[in-house]
Amino acid sequence: MQMLQAILIGLPMTILVTVLSLALGTVAALPLLAGLRSGNRLLWLLSRGIIDLLRGVPPVVWLFILYYGVSVGALRLTALQAGVIGLGLVSAAYLAEIFRGAISSVHSGQWEASSALGFTRTTLWRRVVGPQAWRTAIPSYTTYSIGLLKDSSIASTIGVAEIVYMSNQYARQSGEGILIFFIAAGVYIALSLPLGILSRHLDTKMRKVVAR
């Protein structure tokens, strides 16, 4: 019973870390995406470099750099802040690549038609390319979110009290280490199942409406 209690206490934190870092990652992916798509060689190189660096260093290293290394005056990041910022930045790099791929999959006729109709850039992105790119991005986006849900466990290493942190504490206190971690594994699988089903459902629905 205590086992379930430990995991249930950690569950909201796992969801919080996942949702916040996904939101941060999605927003922070946009400037990177703009850099990747810009004609300016320097901006492209900068974006490319940031993305490679963010993806080339393991998330746990980023979290430790942010949590132990960064101090603004006397101000230090809390574990939750460091966790969300670290995972969010890493997500931004992966998501920028996903978005770039989705945008380049939009048929060139769509761009040509938009300029032939004299659409402004805002209309082009908001009404033509944006929605179509988003539809193709959804399966990879949800797959990445499921990965991020599992990666949120890394925040336990800097003391964010989510599922793995709580299970770890329980295992140390009680000396019982099999059942608790199997339950934890089961909770992660149970959380990712609906996301996977949703993704497949959206994918089949979207396939019907996307022009190719």
Place this chain on the structure above:
Amino acid sequence: MNGLLPDVTALLPTMLGGLQTSLVLTVSSLLLGLPLGLLLSFGVVTPNRVLRWISVFFVEVGRGAPALVLLQLMYYGLPNVQITLSSLVSACLALTWTTAAYTAELIRGGIQAVPSGEVEGADALGLSAGDRLRFIVIPQGLRIALPSLMGFAVLLFQATSLAYTVAVPELMSQAYSTGSSTFKYLPAFIAAGILYAAISIPATWLSVLAEKRMSRHL
């Protein structure tokens, strides 16, 4: 920021031992996990129900649970059933599980992508089912899966950084102990980050290159 760069460069050589442990852990998990992944890729589609369920269990838990959970399961859990392993061996078992589960799916994807003409050709030549797998389907399937397997190997290398939570003396734990003994946390973690990046960024480029070369043949 003053003195950060000299600190980092001074720390880099002291961490090579940890990097070596990280690489040993990566390679041994791959060596054990890849053959298991190949077995599991057939296990999840075998008609034998018991074998299939066992394979599905290993694949689903290995992919569905975070690597961190598997690491701690092996480290804190195995002593409960009277199996005591060193932290390096238990970490290797956990990452082998992850590797086998992920590569099973990647290999299955590669095998399914082998053109059906190859299988028909093998049948027409009168190859036995075993020979058909051994000489025709598996070699080509593995080749198709190679770029994604390389991509996975990079992620596995990064995942070994989590083994520090179960006291494996790899790069991350070395950075942490250096940081806590000298209070130079930031230089220590930056040095570790540089070493991780120095391996995984070129390795990622290699996997992208392999993918481009493969797509030329398909």
